[in-house]
Structures are given as structure tokens and as C-alpha cells.
Amino acid sequence: MILQLIQVSKSFGDHQVLDDIDFELKEPQIIGLVAPNGYGKTTLFNIISNLEKPDHGEIMIFSEKNTNEKIFEHLAYLQDNRVLYDNLTAREHLAFVAACHNVEQQEIIEICDRLGMSHYLDKRVKKYSLGMKQHLLLAIALISQPQLLLLDEPLNGLDPSSVKLFREIMTELFNKGVSIIISSHNLYEIEKLTSNILFLHDQKLIRNTEIDVPVDYFYFLSDIRKIETELTKNGFFWQSKNSVEFLFTLNECQKEKLEEICQSNDVLIYDCIQKISKTEAAYFSLFT
Structure with a gap:
């Protein structure tokens, strides 16, 4: 030790x-x-x-x-x-x-x-x-x-x-x-x-x-229309930046679920950009 x-x-x-x-x-x-x-x-x-x-x-x-x-x-x-x-x-x-x-x-x-x-x-x-x-x-x-x-x-x-x-x-x-x-x-x-x-x-x-706190992710998806109904049914909210870029606020479980929905419906994830690190999000949740 x-x-x-x-x-x-x-x-x-x-x-x-x-x-x-x-x-x-x-x-x-x-x-x-x-x-x-x-x-x-x-x-x-x-x-x-x-x-x-x-x-x-x-x-x-x-x-x-x-x-x-x-x-x-x-x-x-x-x-x-x-x-x-x-x-x-x-x-x-x-x-x-x-x-x-x-x-x-x-x-x-x-x-x-x-x-x-x-x-x-x-x-x-x-x-x-x-x-x-x-x-x-x-x-x-x-x-x-x-x-x-x-x-x-x-x-x-x-x-x-x-x-x-x-x-x-x-x-x-x-x-x-x-x-x-x-x-x-x-x-x-x-x-x-x-x-x-x-x-x-x-x-x-x-x-x-x-600490599992929600983090903002920018997802670039091939066709969100295929999964809009299922996303809504599972409690997801998002902002559309354009036809392929979408902002989600997700904890780790939600992130896994979103990617599972995309995969099962043949929606390609071109990219996923995390706005701030999970550790930074945890810091702000504790100290602000």
C-alpha cells in the first residue's frame, strides 16, 4: 500500500x-x-x-x-x-x-x-x-x-x-x-x-x-428523420443546427442509448464532438 x-x-x-x-x-x-x-x-x-x-x-x-x-x-x-x-x-x-x-x-x-x-x-x-x-x-x-x-x-x-x-x-x-x-x-x-x-x-x-453529469455533444447524423419518433419516445431532446448537425445533452447512459438507436436504424454517426470534458462538467456541477 x-x-x-x-x-x-x-x-x-x-x-x-x-x-x-x-x-x-x-x-x-x-x-x-x-x-x-x-x-x-x-x-x-x-x-x-x-x-x-x-x-x-x-x-x-x-x-x-x-x-x-x-x-x-x-x-x-x-x-x-x-x-x-x-x-x-x-x-x-x-x-x-x-x-x-x-x-x-x-x-x-x-x-x-x-x-x-x-x-x-x-x-x-x-x-x-x-x-x-x-x-x-x-x-x-x-x-x-x-x-x-x-x-x-x-x-x-x-x-x-x-x-x-x-x-x-x-x-x-x-x-x-x-x-x-x-x-x-x-x-x-x-x-x-x-x-x-x-x-x-x-x-x-x-x-x-x-459523477455522471450531462454533457453537451454535437452529433453529425446521416438522417435523423428515421429515428425522431423513437428518440422522442425515449425522452431525448435536441437542437437542430442544420440538416446533419444536432446538439444533445446526455449523461453516459443516454449517450449509449442514442448510439444504440442510431445503429439499429442504420443512421450513420459521421462525427461526435464533446463540447466540454466530463471532468469539467463534473467540476462545474460541484463548485458552481
Whole structure:
């Protein structure tokens, strides 16, 4: 077992953030933890990494309680840039972390080269842009070669080329067997990395696959007249854009039924275009 949360709850005064959360990660995955800001994503990461205590519940990491310092041989956590020291350079930050994990200097050089950091390694952090700080935080997280990586809003301040590099690095790590959980409010970018999405909503974790919400589809059909009666009888509604293009709003079961009706009546489906992703539709159903 890579990660296990057992009935984890957390409140701040009268405000409950997490409520009896159960979760298991049994094999390496890239998982997106998605919710608007202020919904408890950082709190959950802090609890997993034992920086905050739950009100009740238990967290196991590689079959060890998360209160055991041994977990940090396998776990790395990218926090926000407030953990950086303004008067230290990137090299000094990385040298300290490398010494804690008995990592050779060559490893620092390779990571910094990969992240394009070499030209500002010896600048003090107080002179860094937000994107430069994010690169340093990622380097710190990677230097221990973790098997479980928690990344809290890692895309903040990154330009498009840095975001592309980030996706490449995450894919490389996953292919090496690293489990990655990325928190973000940016669903669009997370969907480019993974289809495994967890929403943090009403203090609970909800998998995107558990939510079946209607999505708009543009169907291009050879002859809808053949099936109009049957569609109406089965409760379908649609808008005609022209003689071949039709807009349907369907959940997964309805989509399957529509395509079954088309097939059984020899109506060709020339194309089907989904207006927004199912995950995006699920997000809007939960948070708007």
C-alpha cells in the first residue's frame, strides 16, 4: 500500500475542512486533487505529511504510520514558496536537502540542468520571480528521489514552456514507478496530465468517475428523420443546427442509448464532438 487515509477529519474551530475521509493508493498513479482555493487541499497534504495533526483518523505511507520519520525516505512534498529562505541561494537550499538525504552534488547539477536553473543557482531567493521559486521548490522535492510525491499548486507562476517541461518530468517519474498527487484549481492543465481526478467537495474526496453529469455533444447524423419518433419516445431532446448537425445533452447512459438507436436504424454517426470534458462538467456541477 502506497498511501492509506483512514477516517481522517479536520476542523478549524467551527469550520470543518475534512470529514471522515477514506482513501487508498495501491499502485503508482498520477492523481489530480482539484477544488477551488480554500477548500482544504493544502490542509490534506499537510496532514498526510504530518505537518498538521488530524482531529481523528490515521494515515499510512508505505505501510508505516505517517508519524514515523522514516516516511520521508520515500515521500517528498512541494509546498508553497513561503518555505524558502530569502537570503539563501538555490544552491544553498539544495545542498542542505541533499545532505539530509545523502545525495551527491552531481545529482543537484543534473536536476538543475533539467529544470533550466543553472544560470540563477547562486542568486538569493529574494531576487527570484514566482516561476523561479517554483522551479527551486520542484528541485527540492525531486532531489531525494521520492516514491510518493505531493505537489501543492506546482503550476503557479509557470510560463507555458515551464508547464510543458513540468508535464514531461511528471510523466517520466510516473514511468519509473513514482506516485504523484498534484493539487490544483486549474483543471484544464491537470487534465493534460491525468484522467485520475479527485475532487475535494463538502469535506469529502470524490472521484471524477463517480459523477455522471450531462454533457453537451454535437452529433453529425446521416438522417435523423428515421429515428425522431423513437428518440422522442425515449425522452431525448435536441437542437437542430442544420440538416446533419444536432446538439444533445446526455449523461453516459443516454449517450449509449442514442448510439444504440442510431445503429439499429442504420443512421450513420459521421462525427461526435464533446463540447466540454466530463471532468469539467463534473467540476462545474460541484463548485458552481
